[in-house]
Amino acid sequence: xxxxxxxxxxxxxxxxxxxxxxxxxxxxxxxxxxxxxxxxxxxxxxxxxxxxxxxxxxxxxxxxxxxxxxxxxxxxxxxxxxxxxxxxxxxxxxxxxxxxxxxxxxxxxxxxxxxxxxxxxxxxxxxxxxxxxxxxxxxxxxxxxxxxxxxxxxxxxxxxxxxxxxxxxxxxxxxxxxxxxxxxxxxxxxxxxxxxxxxxxxxxxxxxxxxxxxxxxxxxxxxxxxxxxxxxxxxxxxxxxxxxxxxxxxxxxxxxxxxxxxxxxxxxxxxxxxxxxxxxxxxxxxxxxxxxxxxxxxxxxxxxxxxxxxxxxxxxxxxxxxxxxxxxxxxxxxxxxxxxxxxxxxxxxxxxxxxxxxxxxxxxxxxxxxxxxxxxxxxxxxxxxxxxxxxxxxxxxxxxxxxxxxxxxxxxxxxxxxxxxxxxxxxxxxxxxxxxxxxxxxxxxxxxxxxxxxxxxxxxxxxxxxxxxxxxxxxxxxxxxxxxxxxxxxxxxxxxxxxxxxxxxxxxxxxxxxxxxxxxxxxxxxxxxxxxxxxxxxxxxxxxxxxxxxxxxxxxxxx
Numbered sequence: 382x383x384x385x386x387x388x389x390x391x392x393x394x395x396x397x398x399x400x401x402x403x404x405x406x407x408x409x410x411x412x413x414x415x416x417x418x419x420x421x422x423x424x425x426x427x428x429x430x431x432x433x434x435x436x437x438x439x440x441x442x443x444x445x446x447x448x449x450x451x452x453x454x455x456x457x458x459x460x461x462x463x464x465x466x467x468x469x470x471x472x473x474x475x476x477x478x479x480x481x482x483x484x485x486x487x488x489x490x491x492x493x494x495x496x497x498x499x500x501x502x503x504x505x506x507x508x509x510x511x512x513x514x515x516x517x518x519x520x521x522x523x524x525x526x527x528x529x530x531x532x533x534x535x536x537x538x539x540x541x542x543x544x545x546x547x548x549x550x551x552x553x554x555x556x557x558x559x560x561x562x563x564x565x566x567x568x569x570x571x572x573x574x575x576x577x578x579x580x581x582x583x584x585x586x587x588x589x590x591x592x593x594x595x596x597x598x599x600x601x602x603x604x605x606x607x608x609x610x611x612x613x614x615x616x617x618x619x620x621x622x623x624x625x626x627x628x629x630x631x632x633x634x635x636x637x638x639x640x641x642x643x644x645x646x647x648x649x650x651x652x653x654x655x656x657x658x659x660x661x662x663x664x665x666x667x668x669x670x671x672x673x674x675x676x677x678x679x680x681x682x683x684x685x686x687x688x689x690x691x692x693x694x695x696x697x698x699x700x701x702x703x704x705x706x707x708x709x710x711x712x713x714x715x716x717x718x719x720x721x722x723x724x725x726x727x728x729x730x731x732x733x734x735x736x737x738x739x740x741x742x743x744x745x746x747x748x749x750x751x752x753x754x755x756x757x758x759x760x761x762x763x764x765x766x767x768x769x770x771x772x773x774x775x776x777x778x779x780x781x782x783x784x785x786x787x788x789x790x791x792x793x794x795x796x797x798x799x800x801x802x803x804x805x806x807x808x809x810x811x812x813x814x815x816x817x818x819x820x821x822x823x824x825x826x827x828x829x830x831x832x833x834x835x836x837x838x839x840x841x842x843x844x845x846x847x848x849x850x851x852x853x854x855x856x857x858x859x860x861x862x863x864x865x866x867x868x869x870x871x872x873x874x875x876x877x878x879x880x881x882x883x884x885x886x887x888x889x890x891x892x893x894x895x896x897x898x899x900x901x902x903x904x905x906x907x908x909x910x911x912x913x914x915x916x917x918x919x920x921x922x923x924x925x926x927x928x929x930x931x932x933x934x935x936x937x938x939x940x
Contacts, residue, residue, distance in 0.1 A: 399575035400568060407567050411560040418556060422549055426524060427517050430544050433469065434528035438540050441474055442532045460495035468545045470523055471496050471503045474530070476538035492538070503543060514541070522546050589618065596625065603629050708754050711746040718742055778814045778929050781848055781856075782807040788824050795832065800841045803828070807848040810931035813856060815924070819903040820858075826892045827860050827920060835864025835918060850928060858922040867912040875910060900924060 437460075448455050463469050472495040496502045514527035528540040596604055605622050722739050725731040785805050789796070796803070828844065836842040847859040867875060876897040900908040906924025 396572060396575045399571050403568055403571035404564070407564045411564060415553075415556060415560065419553065422552070426544075426546070426549060429468075430517050430524055430526050430542065431528070433466070433544065434526055434540055434542050437463075437472060437542065438528055438530045441530055441540065442537070445476070445530075445532065445537060455493050457493075459493055463495050464497070469495070469497065469542065470500050470545050471541070471543040473503070473505070473541035474538060475541065476530075503541075519546065522550065585618075589621065593621070600632075705754075708750045711749040715743055715746045715750075775818075776814055776816050778812065778934055779817055780809070780931070780934060781811045781813055782809045784817055784820065785824065785846060785848075788821055788828075792825065792828060795829075799832070799836075801832070801836060801844065802841070803844045803846065805846050807846070811848065811850070812929040812931045812934040814927040814929055815856070816903055819899040823858075823896050823899050823922065824860070826896050830892055831862045831864055831918075835862045835866075837865060839864060850926075851923065854925050854927065855923055856926040858920075860920040860922070861917060863917040866914050866916045866918055867910070868914050872910060872912055876908075 444455060444459055460472055460474075463472060474492045474494070476492040491505060494502075514525050517524050517526040523546050524544045526542050526544075528542065529536050530538040530540050592604070595601070604625065718739050722731065722735065725735060782805065785807060789803060789805075824846070831842065831844055842862060842864050844860070844862045847861075849857055851857045875893050878894040897908060900906045900922055904924035906922060908920060908922045910918065910920055912918040
């Protein structure tokens, strides 16, 4: 079940929204009212201070006429009647020196002053202050204003008046207090109404929620709920009842299907048991057939090895026949010359020249016999070693270059009729301990594949056999030819059994399969092929060997 504790409820959102809208609406209304009243009262205060300044200036003009020629000056209480006006705090009267406006007003031209009792006296104003107060200015709880005194002779001076603003501030404070009280009261009423109205919505929703939880817990999909506090909630409860009715139908249908499934499952188990028994029998037959197939495949591979060995025997026999025949011919000639020499000796007709001729011919024939018998011995020895290697998979110590030479010598009957060349790139001092038989069979099959397939239609091809030690214990044989190459489709299947392009023409399709098995199983190595059509072929063969000391192996001192 999802965790909804961190999410807001409808109740909270509804009350918060109502309170927020009410607060914004009331704040805007009250602010607009206060701003309007402030502007209205400000205009009234400005009008009042101007009227007061005008009335006082009229009085000053009258007094100035009365005391213009009086050397005693103005009486001190000329402005004391202003005590009857509570809002007036200070009055200064600035007159021109002669009262005629002929000279500019100076800083000390105060004719009379008035300061309300209990108020601090205001300092004298200079020209800059007087110019600043040509319009009423709000100060610290008061308004200041400089009004021109204009008589019959023109402007005779200026009147500075400062009027209290406490009445207005008291009024504004009272208005603010009433507004705040109104806002609080309206917000409280809005909160109460929102709380009451949200219950009309949230209580039925809570009822629906509890009902659905109970249904989900007990699985009583046949239950019904009725909530009709509002039209929307009534529609919601009807929709829930319809949903529960459908779910009840699905549950009943599912129960029925489950019973059918159990019945079907019982029959299916019996059928599976019968099929399993039949499958076991078929599987046993398949295993036996597969074993026979493996035996047949091994027999075919063995026949392939013996066929190649038989082909080699025929070639070597033909190759050995020539030096032995020459030896027989030379020995027969020696017997004839010896018989003639014996007759001459018995008849006592032997001449020195005949004896010298016999010696010369005998030496020549013996050399011929020695050379041909030695050649036959080498061929037979090479064939014997190759034959032993092909029939044995035991490890032995050998010089790799010498092994390759023996393989090429055994293939001489096939190679001497062709113009192809084989280049061996192998260090004569490279001596290893490994299985010579698989290496022998691998190289023979690769060479025969090149002769049969790679150089088909090519008069002079080239084969390169490169051998080197990689790492510490791995021998890498790289076999390449510049023949016709292998197509992409055939290259992917070249190591599969019975894959050949010469089917019906002497190709069994087992040569490369035999090579793959010898590399991976007999030598525990790996083989990869790279080739493109008409661009030759390259085989990389890597398998573990034991590198031996060359001087001991080549000298025959290795034990």
